[in-house]
Amino acid sequence: MPRAAVLDFETTGLSPDLGDRATEIAVVIVEAGRVVDRYASLKNAGVAIPAYITEFTGITNAMVRAAPPAATVMVDVHKFVGTTPLVAHNASFDRRFWLAELARAGLPAQSPFACTMRLARRLYPNAPDHKLGTLVDLHRLPRSGASHRALADAEMAASLWTRMAEDLRRVHGVAEPTYVLMQRLQTCSRKGVAAFLRREAGT
């Protein structure tokens, strides 16, 4: 399995277009099915965190006030990720914040995104739902740290990504489940998944 950077943001809300900001970021680098590096930091974006968000994530205004400036963190994490392709659970959410936070810091965004939620909907259509926590429990993957904190959620998404690559190999007979293959799989129609997998397995 090729190198991938699994990303998770905690934020003040759902939309950077409405002024929401990232309060924490974590990136877990996976390579050959193993975690080989980690980055995590709270970020001081100079905005207040709504009480319901603090209740949800455990991240307080005092915690982000003591954190490095948002731009500093983005410079660091941008360097950390480099050209490694990105992965996130419900990537459309993290991608919007990734682009918005990089733009605010004056940094270019080049990495592609793959989405563990879209992949899971195709590989595990009968799961009770496709929330990250449900899928982690379904596959009995480890839960480390507090849910709804960036590093714990990034670790869980990384475990899920690795598990999906394993399942492509072991269950579906795909010899080499590359990042690009998984990115293509996530855009298959539901009816097209079986044919795609048969084609990739050469059967």
Added chain:
DNA sequence: TGCCAGGCCCTCTTTAGGGCCTT
């Protein structure tokens, strides 16, 4: 003025609507 996410994905669809998922 008042309201406010957005993209995916299914279906009783495509001249649309509503649930899911992220914080």
